[in-house]
Every structure is written in structure tokens, then in C-alpha cells.
Amino acid sequence: xxxxxxQSISLESAKEKQFALIDEICKEFNGTEILSLGDxxxxxxxxxxxxxxxxxxxxxxYFNAEAxxxxxxxxxxxxxWGLLSMLKPNQTILVHKAPIYPTTETxxxxxxxxxxxxxxxDLKELEKVLxxxxxxxxxxxxTRQKLDDHYDMKDVIEMIKKxxxxxxxxxxxxxxxxxxxxxxECGADLSGFSSFKLLGPEGVGILVGKxxxxxxxxxxxxxxxxxxxxxxxxxxxxxxxxAPVALAIQAEQNELLVExxxxxxxxxxxxxxxxxxxxxxxxVEFDQEIAxxxxxxxxxxxxxxxxxxxxxxxxxxxxxxRVSGTFLKADPTLKKRMIRINPMRAGKxxxxxxxxxxxxxxxxxx
Numbered sequence: 001x002x003x004x005x006x007q008s009i010s011l012e013s014a015k016e017k018q019f020a021l022i023d024e025i026c027k028e029f030n031g032t033e034i035l036s037l038g039d040x041x042x043x044x045x046x047x048x049x050x051x052x053x054x055x056x057x058x059x060x061x062y063f064n065a066e067a068x069x070x071x072x073x074x075x076x077x078x079x080x081w082g083l084l085s086m087l088k089p090n091q092t093i094l095v096h097k098a099p100i101y102p103t104t105e106t107x108x109x110x111x112x113x114x115x116x117x118x119x120x121x122d123l124k125e126l127e128k129v130l131x132x133x134x135x136x137x138x139x140x141x142x143t144r145q146k147l148d149d150h151y152d153m154k155d156v157i158e159m160i161k162k163x164x165x166x167x168x169x170x171x172x173x174x175x176x177x178x179x180x181x182x183x184x185e186c187g188a189d190l191s192g193f194s195s196f197k198l199l200g201p202e203g204v205g206i207l208v209g210k211x212x213x214x215x216x217x218x219x220x221x222x223x224x225x226x227x228x229x230x231x232x233x234x235x236x237x238x239x240x241x242x243a244p245v246a247l248a249i250q251a252e253q254n255e256l257l258v259e260x261x262x263x264x265x266x267x268x269x270x271x272x273x274x275x276x277x278x279x280x281x282x283x284v285e286f287d288q289e290i291a292x293x294x295x296x297x298x299x300x301x302x303x304x305x306x307x308x309x310x311x312x313x314x315x316x317x318x319x320x321x322r323v324s325g326t327f328l329k330a331d332p333t334l335k336k337r338m339i340r341i342n343p344m345r346a347g348k349x350x351x352x353x354x355x356x357x358x359x360x361x362x363x364x365x366x
Contacts, residue, residue, distance in 0.1 A: 038230020
């Protein structure tokens, strides 16, 4: 089975990302402010906490964007507000020919958008669709929606912009701090993602991009109850600082696990490979339909049985879980013969021990 996972940045590059973010923080905050938990409320003149505004300025500069806004609703909220700022009800949106992430699909349905599909893996097909269809905007997901996805974010954005002067929003969940450039840095108008997936607080989304769209989101979030408070904004910043290095170590362990598992170390492992499903994980295929039983045994041995925020600050131990819902839509048979593993903060030896013991417990009963 051939997969095309996103290329993770090296540990050295991750350290540079950490250092660059700290540099931007020092330019915006004085030492006393950075040691505080931030303010509350709708401050006169900016209609939000001063701390939140400062964090937004830091993130806009860090991601080379015109503006940034922190919103409620995590990554789903960020993308929903992005779509609302760009498109009107009943307009047409271009998407990849693949299962749409469920909460994004709900946002599209809420706007009653007409969907036009194109295979982003095939630039010739994409160009054909762009020359025959009128579109009002586009959504491009950075990570993979199908096992065989291999499109390049920058190439897709450039092709859309070549034929249509329309806004593009990118879903950058599971890509931020793992890749060199996010969607807006590849030419998109907005990038939306969750801070919870980057060691930040629950429920806070980040939207960066063109000032005109960020301003619209600001107006649509006028009320005090819609504001991200100062303490939340500071948690966003603290999580982001530590995310790139933690994620680079995780990627390093994934590479080592693939190499070890494909050497035949553990019986009944037919194949192991990396894929963005949705986060970059290890997919393990068995030579028998034992996947569901292995997951039960892995939980007994300390593996997390399900995600919390998918790489959130709470997820320390390795996660052994079913393959993603979008992948199962594409191939339902994967449920019985494949699992996904995310090492989280664990080393390869812990993952291998849990997997080997779990497989042995299941197969000894067959």
C-alpha cells in the first residue's frame, strides 16, 4: 500500500521555529506581561482583551500573514468563521474529491454551498474543472483525506489562483509546526487550525490571513461572550512554543517504528507505513482480521484508546486507535485489519512492547 505522508521538518528546523516564535513574543510583550495570565473583557477601543490582541499580532507576524484572530470553537470554529467571511449562502465552493471532514461538511451545509469536486492529486483534472466550472471560493485541506492523496498544497493553490480570483481557505490542522509553510504562506487567503492540537487550551481556534477577512470575522464576533480571554490567549502562546520540538521528536519515533516493524520484528504485522490520517501516524496492517481485538489488549497495557484533541496537551502515552473515519469511508475493510498508532510523547520501545504483547495476547487465543 502506497502512502504519501507530509514531509515532517527536522528536529533542528523545529528548534528554529521555537526560537523564531520566542523572538516575536519578545518584540510584542515586556517581561512582566509574559509572566502574567492576561486580562479579561472587552477593552475600550479594541473590544477584546489586550493580551488576546497582542497574541494575535505575534501570530500574524510569525505566520507571515496580514492579521490573525483567536476564535471559539477550536479548528472547526476557525474554519467555519473563515468560510463565513469569504462566502455567502448558495455560492459555490471547490473541494478535493474525497470525504470531507465531518464538521467542515456541516459548515458547508449550513451555508448551503454548492460543492464542486476536483481531484487535487491530478493537476490536469483540476485545471479542467477550473476552466469549466464557476466557483466562488475553495477549501484545501493540508493533510491527507485518502490514503493515496499526494497533492502539493502550493501547487493546488497556484492552479486555483491561475484560473479564478477567488478566496481560498486552508484547513491546516495536523500540519502546523510540522511543515515548513502553512497554507497562507503558500498563497492561500486564510488558514484555520486548532490550538488544542498544538498543546494549547481546549476550544480555541486560530485564523490567520488577509486583513479583509479577519476584519469580517471580528465584526461577526462582536459580543463579549464570543471573545477569547487573555488567559486563553497566553495558553495558546505557551503551547505553540513547545509544539514544534515535541512534534518533531514524535515524527522521529514514527520513522524508527516503521523501519523496525517492516523488518519483521513482530509476528502478524504484514505492513507498516506512515500516513496523515488526519495527524501523521503509524498505520499497522495485520495478516489477519485482528485489529479490533489488538486495540482492546493495547488499552490494558497503557495505550490511550482514543484521542482527546489529537495531539493535545493531555495526550502523553501512545494512542492505539482505529483508522480515521475519512479513511474508513474510502475503504471500510480497513476496520478489521489495520490500526493507527501515534507515539505522542513515547519512545519507540514502549510502542513496540505494547504492540507485541497485544498481538501475542490475541493470536494465542486463535
